[in-house]
Amino acid sequence: MTAHVQTSRVSETQERTVSVWQGRVRIRVLSKGRGPALVFFHGPWGLTWDPFLDELAQSFSVLAPAHPGTTPDAHDDVYHLDGLWDLVLCYDELLEALGIRDAAFVGHSFGGMVACELAAAYPDRARRLALIAPLGFWRDPDRIINWMLLEPGELRRQIFRDPECDAARRMFPPSDEQDSSATAARVRMVWAMGTTGKFIWPIPDKGLKKRIHRVKAPTLLVWGKEDRLVPPVYADEFVGRLSDARVQTVADTGHAPHLEQPATVARTVREFLSQ
Amino acid sequence: MKISAFHLMPHRELPADFERRYESVWVTPPWWELADARRVGQYYNWTLDELLYAAKCGFDGVCTNEHHQNAYGFMPSPNLMGSVLARATNGTNVAIVQMGATLPTSNPPLRVAEEYAMLDCISGGRLVAGLPLGSPMDVNLCYGITPMEHRERYREAFALTLKAWQAREIFSWNGRYFQLATVNLWPRPIQEPHPPVWVPGSGSISTFDFAVEHDVCYCFLSYSGARSAKTMMDAYWRVVAEKGRDLNPYRAGFLQLVVVAESDARAEEKFARHVEYFYHKCLHVPGVWFSPPGNQDYRSLVATMANPVRRAENPKNLRYRDFVEKGYVIAGSPATVRDRLKEEVINGLHVGNLMVLLQIGSMPHELALENIELFGREVLPGLRDVWDDAGWVNHWWPERLRQPAAPVAAGLAAGGA
Numbered sequence: 001m002t003a004h005v006q007t008s009r010v011s012e013t014q015e016r017t018v019s020v021w022q023g024r025v026r027i028r029v030l031s032k033g034r035g036p037a038l039v040f041f042h043g044p045w046g047l048t049w050d051p052f053l054d055e056l057a058q059s060f061s062v063l064a065p066a067h068p069g070t071t072p073d074a075h076d077d078v079y080h081l082d083g084l085w086d087l088v089l090c091y092d093e094l095l096e097a098l099g100i101r102d103a104a105f106v107g108h109s110f111g112g113m114v115a116c117e118l119a120a121a122y123p124d125r126a127r128r129l130a131l132i133a134p135l136g137f138w139r140d141p142d143r144i145i146n147w148m149l150l151e152p153g154e155l156r157r158q159i160f161r162d163p164e165c166d167a168a169r170r171m172f173p174p175s176d177e178q179d180s181s182a183t184a185a186r187v188r189m190v191w192a193m194g195t196t197g198k199f200i201w202p203i204p205d206k207g208l209k210k211r212i213h214r215v216k217a218p219t220l221l222v223w224g225k226e227d228r229l230v231p232p233v234y235a236d237e238f239v240g241r242l243s244d245a246r247v248q249t250v251a252d253t254g255h256a257p258h259l260e261q262p263a264t265v266a267r268t269v270r271e272f273l274s275q
Numbered sequence: 276m277k278i279s280a281f282h283l284m285p286h287r288e289l290p291a292d293f294e295r296r297y298e299s300v301w302v303t304p305p306w307w308e309l310a311d312a313r314r315v316g317q318y319y320n321w322t323l324d325e326l327l328y329a330a331k332c333g334f335d336g337v338c339t340n341e342h343h344q345n346a347y348g349f350m351p352s353p354n355l356m357g358s359v360l361a362r363a364t365n366g367t368n369v370a371i372v373q374m375g376a377t378l379p380t381s382n383p384p385l386r387v388a389e390e391y392a393m394l395d396c397i398s399g400g401r402l403v404a405g406l407p408l409g410s411p412m413d414v415n416l417c418y419g420i421t422p423m424e425h426r427e428r429y430r431e432a433f434a435l436t437l438k439a440w441q442a443r444e445i446f447s448w449n450g451r452y453f454q455l456a457t458v459n460l461w462p463r464p465i466q467e468p469h470p471p472v473w474v475p476g477s478g479s480i481s482t483f484d485f486a487v488e489h490d491v492c493y494c495f496l497s498y499s500g501a502r503s504a505k506t507m508m509d510a511y512w513r514v515v516a517e518k519g520r521d522l523n524p525y526r527a528g529f530l531q532l533v534v535v536a537e538s539d540a541r542a543e544e545k546f547a548r549h550v551e552y553f554y555h556k557c558l559h560v561p562g563v564w565f566s567p568p569g570n571q572d573y574r575s576l577v578a579t580m581a582n583p584v585r586r587a588e589n590p591k592n593l594r595y596r597d598f599v600e601k602g603y604v605i606a607g608s609p610a611t612v613r614d615r616l617k618e619e620v621i622n623g624l625h626v627g628n629l630m631v632l633l634q635i636g637s638m639p640h641e642l643a644l645e646n647i648e649l650f651g652r653e654v655l656p657g658l659r660d661v662w663d664d665a666g667w668v669n670h671w672w673p674e675r676l677r678q679p680a681a682p683v684a685a686g687l688a689a690g691g692a
Contacts, residue, residue, distance in 0.1 A: 075573040076572075076573060082451070148422075148568045148569075149416070151562070183581060187576055187577055190576060191568070191569075191573060192568075193568035193569070194422060194567075194568035194569025194576075195423070195569065197421070197568055197569050198424070201415070201419070201422065201423075202421075
């Protein structure tokens with residue numbers, strides 16, 4: 001495997017782009033902090049370095065890769081992957097390229113599913129697993145809303161318990177004027193949904209139930225009590241299948257508890273990962 | 276000029292408050308609340324009768340199309356309709372224009388190649404093979420195809436279809452989406468090397484490129500009329516020129532809504548509410564469903580976001596006179612309709628293959644027949660020879676039907692369906 005690593009320094013957060021998949025898939029990795037390695041897999045709306053990751057970086061060496069296709073100027077790289085199996089192999093190559101044998105995996109939503117799949121495929125790579133409202137299962141009575149089909153305003157109300165909170169304002173910048181940065185933000189979000197959606201359309205159950213028994217890592221599930229997109233009952237699907245898992249619900253948060261209450265969620269995750 | 280009658284097969288009796296009460300006309304309208312199978316059976320038969328009546332009234336072709344889970348137009352299998360039309364029009368010079376079966380939702384897409392070959396055999400070589408991508412509502416939402424794979428699947432299926440029709444030897448297809456070890460199509464189409472191919476689109480630039488590269492007829496299926504299509508079609512003709520193709524007007528098809536009556540005023544009296552029903556109810560779909568994330572490639576996404584076309588005008592805010600004034604619908608007396616079609620659509624967009632939608636929304640059967648008959652009798656003859664002097668050959672029309680149609684006998688045109 002050939003991996004090309006470029007490093008540049010942006011304030012305190014490091015940024016580098018790693019090429020995997022025979023050089024066809026370029027993945028930008030943001031990193032910060034000191035301590036044991038922690039890999040963060042972002043959700044369907046793209047990667048931004050946020051206060052939650054800052055909190056984790058106080059205790060860990062946090063590495064946050066951008067899902068294939070969401071790295072700037074590498075939008076079409078995602079077309080080189082045919083499905084989830086390719087994606088999991090890509091991430092194995094990424095860890096190899098970063099020199100990480102094992103790490104704590106933290107993932108949100110789609111990223112939670114990716115972290116769990118990776119831990120099932122490579123059980124020795126995951127030391128501990130913290131999954132925030134992960135996807136991966138489907139219950140007919142508790143259908144997961146397809147966020148890719150929502151108008152922006154409705155999407156915002158579905159992701160956040162409080163659609164006016166700071167994190168919601170950052171994710172959905174006002175677009176009333178013809179502001180190019182708001183347009184760019186919308187393009188980034190739509191493309192992130194499209195590229196991550198490639199691996200889960202039309203139902204985000206791609207067979208994790210057949211593989212999850214392979215996970216060895218102790219697992220924490222974090223769920224917003226008022227998650228309207230992926231209801232907290234989905235935690236049962238994980239807990240029932242994992243040998244060592246527990247659930248922590250977070251009051252007054254929706255599908256992105258780590259964005260609505262970064263300090264609380266970061267503390268919970270940090271304590272679990274440090275055990 | 277070739278002029279075909281298009282039909283959507285819509286639900287004709289949606290409740291007056293449909294668009295306020297329900298989320299969408301597509302994907303989620305509740306069948307049990309809104310429809311009745313016996314009544315729908317009547318719609319299908321009316322649809323077939325209306326298209327067959329158009330065939331009798333001198334139209335050059337009859338068009339069907341594929342859509343799913345909706346009240347806007349629900350022929351989930353256009354080839355079932357097309358086979359009835361092919362059989363019933365044997366002995367005539369009417370083309371069977373399938374606009375058509377959707378490749379990405381047919382698995383394997385060879386099924387489309389087979390059924391089209393059957394239609395060509397049954398009709399004696401009168402098939403026009405429309406090969407649409409399918410709308411995101413049909414393909415992504417109803418049939419579960421991943422938006423990001425939609426166009427790739429289409430392109431692979433398109434290549435497979437063309438090869439399956441023509442290959443002299445049995446071949447293997449080891450594709451990204453389709454794997455077939457032994458492709459040996461039975462039957463093959465009568466038309467050689469294959470039936471003429473039309474690719475319908477709704478203005479996506481990547482579809483222009485695809486159509487021109489493959490030397491097929493690009494059909495702009497627009498409900499916003501020729502004026503708003505002008506920019507798009509000008510762009511299409513630029514692509515045609517850039518890629519070194521000739522400016523043969525038969526490279527382009529266009530769909531136009533038309534209502535015709537004895538006078539402009541009478542057209543409004545007869546058709547206004549059906550036109551409004553169509554735009555207010557039949558197009559009632561959440562905007563984002565037309566383009567779920569991943570359906571557009573990155574470059575198109577950036578272009579659309581920077582210059583949003585679809586948000587320009589909400590048809591729910593428009594009334595009949597607006598639709599007519601803006602050219603969404605061409606309406607009025609035969610002279611008005613003929614002149615506007617000639618000026619705005621045929622010459623304005625440089626179009627040789629015109630499709631007209633004459634049964635619109637809630638329009639009842641008898642009224643649809645009147646619209647078809649009057650168009651066939653008073654409008655169509657005045658348009659037929661528009662391109663004749665220019666000497667273009669319609670390579671995208673069944674070869675045996677390319678000669679201008681003989682004038683229709685008066686008795687036949689006046690006859691009932």
